[in-house]
Amino acid sequence: MNEATTVLSTYPINLALIIAGAFIQAAMVAEEKEKNTLRGLLLSPASTLEILIGKSALSGLMTILVIIGSIIFSGYAVPSLLLFSLSILLGLVFYLATGTILGLLSRTVMETSIIGMPVLVIFGMSSMFKPMVENATLINIIELLPNEQLNQIWFGLSDGKGAADILMNLFILFLWVAVSFLLTIVIYKNRRFD
Amino acid sequence: MKLLQMNQLEKTIGNTIIFPKFDLTLHRNEIVALQCHNDVGKHLIMMMIGKNHISNGQILLEDTELNKHFKSLSNRIGLSLLDDALYDRLTPREFLTFYKNLHDVNIEIDTLLQKINLIDKGNTKISKLTFSEKKRLHLGRAILHQPDLLILEEPDQNIDIESKITLQKVLEDHKKQGKVALIITNNYESALSMTDIVYRLNEHGLKKIEVMDEENGHQDIEKEELQPQQEILPIEEAGSPSSEKIQNMNNPLRLEKIPAKVDDKIILFDPTEIVYVESNDGISHLHVNGESFPCALTLNTLFERLHPFGFFRCHRSYIVNLQKVREVITWTRNSYSLILDDAKKSSIPLSKGKLNELKEIRAYKLFTTLSLTTNDTLFSPTFLAPFTAKWLPFI
Numbered sequence: 001m002n003e004a005t006t007v008l009s010t011y012p013i014n015l016a017l018i019i020a021g022a023f024i025q026a027a028m029v030a031e032e033k034e035k036n037t038l039r040g041l042l043l044s045p046a047s048t049l050e051i052l053i054g055k056s057a058l059s060g061l062m063t064i065l066v067i068i069g070s071i072i073f074s075g076y077a078v079p080s081l082l083l084f085s086l087s088i089l090l091g092l093v094f095y096l097a098t099g100t101i102l103g104l105l106s107r108t109v110m111e112t113s114i115i116g117m118p119v120l121v122i123f124g125m126s127s128m129f130k131p132m133v134e135n136a137t138l139i140n141i142i143e144l145l146p147n148e149q150l151n152q153i154w155f156g157l158s159d160g161k162g163a164a165d166i167l168m169n170l171f172i173l174f175l176w177v178a179v180s181f182l183l184t185i186v187i188y189k190n191r192r193f194d
Numbered sequence: 195m196k197l198l199q200m201n202q203l204e205k206t207i208g209n210t211i212i213f214p215k216f217d218l219t220l221h222r223n224e225i226v227a228l229q230c231h232n233d234v235g236k237h238l239i240m241m242m243i244g245k246n247h248i249s250n251g252q253i254l255l256e257d258t259e260l261n262k263h264f265k266s267l268s269n270r271i272g273l274s275l276l277d278d279a280l281y282d283r284l285t286p287r288e289f290l291t292f293y294k295n296l297h298d299v300n301i302e303i304d305t306l307l308q309k310i311n312l313i314d315k316g317n318t319k320i321s322k323l324t325f326s327e328k329k330r331l332h333l334g335r336a337i338l339h340q341p342d343l344l345i346l347e348e349p350d351q352n353i354d355i356e357s358k359i360t361l362q363k364v365l366e367d368h369k370k371q372g373k374v375a376l377i378i379t380n381n382y383e384s385a386l387s388m389t390d391i392v393y394r395l396n397e398h399g400l401k402k403i404e405v406m407d408e409e410n411g412h413q414d415i416e417k418e419e420l421q422p423q424q425e426i427l428p429i430e431e432a433g434s435p436s437s438e439k440i441q442n443m444n445n446p447l448r449l450e451k452i453p454a455k456v457d458d459k460i461i462l463f464d465p466t467e468i469v470y471v472e473s474n475d476g477i478s479h480l481h482v483n484g485e486s487f488p489c490a491l492t493l494n495t496l497f498e499r500l501h502p503f504g505f506f507r508c509h510r511s512y513i514v515n516l517q518k519v520r521e522v523i524t525w526t527r528n529s530y531s532l533i534l535d536d537a538k539k540s541s542i543p544l545s546k547g548k549l550n551e552l553k554e555i556r557a558y559k560l561f562t563t564l565s566l567t568t569n570d571t572l573f574s575p576t577f578l579a580p581f582t583a584k585w586l587p588f589i
Contacts, residue, residue: 036279040335043243044296045268 010154011127012070013088014147018124020063021095022102026112029055029103048188056096063092079157083166087153090173094146097180098123104184104191123147146176195222197374198260198343202251205237212237215250216400218393220343220374225365227377227385229403230395232276232348235378238395239275239347255343269297272341274332276348282321286312286331289320290338297339309367310334311360326357333364344368344375350384362388382485386459404451404462452499454480454487461487465503469518469536471496473511484537506552508532508544522549 032038032055041051067088071078078084098119106112126142133139142148149169156166198220205212212234220226228235240246242253244261253260255267264271281289290303307313310330315323323331329349336344350358365388368375379385385392392403451462463482471493472479478489478496489496497505497513508514514532521533522544530544544552 035282036277037281039275040278040293041296043264043268043273044293045265045298046296047265 009074009076010151012074013067013076013154014127014150015124016066016070017063017088017091017095017150018120018147020066021059021092022099022119022123023112023116024062025056025059025096025099026102026106026116027109028059029100030106030109030112033103033106034108048185052100052184052188055100059099060092060096063095064088077158079154079160083157083163084154087150087166087170087173090170090177091146091150094173094177094180095123097177097184100184101180101187104187127151144172146173149173149176196220197222197256198376199254200251201254203241203248203253204250205241205246206249211397213395213397214399216395218400220376222372222374223369224391225369225375225377225389227379227389227392228395229379229382229385229392232380234395235347235380239273239345239378242345243273269299269339270342272336272339272344274336274344274346274349276351278332280320280328280331282319284320285317286320286323286334287316289331290334293335293338299339301338301340306334306338309337309360309364311356326353329353330357330360333361337364337368340371340373342373344373345378346375347378348380348384349377350388351379351381358387365389382461383456386456386461390459405459452480452489452496453491454489456487463487465500465505466515466517468500468505469515469534469540470542471500471505471513472542481536481540506548508542508548508552510545512542514542 029038032041046054070076102112102116102119106115123145124147126145127147130139130142130148133142143152149172153166153169153173156169196219198218200216200218202215202217203213204215213230218226228238230238237246241248242260242264244264248261255270258267260267260271281292284292286307287303290306294301294303304313304316307316310333312327312330312334315327320328320331330353333346333349336346349361353361365375375389377385377388382392386405390405392405394401394403450465452465452468453460453462455461463480467482469481469483471489472481472486473493478491478493479486480489481487491499493507493511493513497507500513500515504516505513506516514534518535519532520535520539523531523533523541525531528546530546530549531541532544534540534542
């Protein structure tokens with residue numbers, strides 16, 4: 001399988017993660033903010049983590065459904081189910097956190113799609129743009145992005161590499177997850193009251 | 195038993211004082227209303243829930259600092275704010291069930307819906323409810339977990355009579371269970387309609403408004419009215435029973451208050467609070483702090499009582515507190531106005547005859563010396579303003 005077709009076959013999965021995961025999550029959080037209902041939750045006994053997990057559960061579930069759907073429709077052969085699921089899970093947490101940040105930063109549901117646009121371009125489309133870019137530094141940066149990490153993991157798995165070979169990619173992905181999660185908590189603490 | 199204590203609480207932003215230090219204690223079985231400007235109330239609530247910084251002092255729920263531990267205490271507090279929101283796509287039943295699970299309490303949703311009079315609308319989408327019904331649902335959410343302390347912001351703003359009655363019932367019930375409600379409103383009338391314990395909070399501090407029920411009130415007023423006659427009685431006659439003496443000793447305190455009626459309650463004002471009194475269609479209206487309160491007493495009776503406090507009958511239907519007069523303005527030779535030192539800069543008429551009286555009794559020296567030399571120009575506003583503003587309070 002050459003690289004171009006692989007990119008195309010994994011592209012729906014990445015796009016599913018960002019659109020279903022991040023954008024639905026952002027819209028849901030933003031709606032709570034826009035309609036002032038978030039404060040009711042904040043003043044209830046539910047803790048920060050409970051609220052965030054509760055908010056993420058539905059969009060997480062939907063994302064998984066969409067990913068399964070896109071795998072079926074694109075006919076992508078899942079290489080190693082366990083490692084593949086692990087990478088999807090890490091990606092999911094990262095995109096949900098990104099979506100929560102987007103939702104917290106925007107005041108209305110409309111606004112999420114505006115400030116979400118750069119996120120969509122960077123995390124969603126960068127794999128497509130990569131062949132066009134010639135600047136080496138830029139390519140290196142693009143390759144560090146979580147969607148590229150996911151791609152590299154999936155390519156690696158398709159090529160029959162084992163867990164040890166993709167450990168570095170998993171680690172970088174995990175860093176993204178940790179950073180986005182911490183950032184979510186910080187922004188949440190600052191932004192929660194309107 | 196004390197439930198909520200605010201000790202030496204103060205809020206300043208930069209150099210602006212939102213409210214100076216005050217102490218307030220809420221005991222069990224009490225409904226307390228705090229009449230204040232909306233933004234002052236907002237600051238206070240935000241301080242209680244730990245969002246706004248407290249400039250000074252502390253807020254204690256029993257012995258825990260409420261603002262620092264709001265989350266862990268949130269099961270004991272019911273909060274309903276003016277701009278709270280609901281989930282439009284849920285029904286009241288679903289909404290309350292959601293909050294019931296959040297608070298992890300075991301209650302009957304139907305009983306609660308009955309209590310807030312929404313049982314018929316239990317399965318209607320919230321977006322289809324009227325404003326008053328939504329407000330009742332907010333109330334239901336606030337009392338759902340049977341909190342010890344209920345904080346309501348403007349609970350009866352814009353709601354219909356039906357909801358007001360429901361609100362009263364809920365508050366009464368809440369009180370009977372030995373719990374406390376704190377109502378924050380900027381409307382006197384709504385504060386008074388809900389409770390007898392009313393405070394006013396503003397940049398001058400916290401002040402208790404004395405309220406009594408109408409029946410007792412009437413008796414007291416009658417007593418007050420009788421009183422001057424008793425005082426006229428020569429003291430030598432006091433060989434008579436000592437009870438009368440005691441009454442005489444207690445009474446002067448009461449005499450200082452001026453009663454005004456709002457709905458079925460009577461508020462007592464300090465004479466010094468009153469800016470001016472206006473007679474309109476035969477009813478006296480006390481103007482206090484930008485609001486007007488009807489008073490059962492006639493202007494003449496009021497003047498007799500208020501006279502010792504520096505009040506002046508400046509017109510057939512006006513009595514003014516001379517401490518509050520800022521300017522005397524001459525419109526024509528025969529028409530004058532007094533500009534007052536209140537928020538609205540109210541202007542009240544001064545009759546010509548009374549002007550002379552004012553000159554004679556109040557400002558004899560100042561006015562006569564000036565008027566000898568500059569008879570007519572004296573009362574031109576520009577000339578007089580600085581003098582009156584400066585001198586009237588002292589003379």
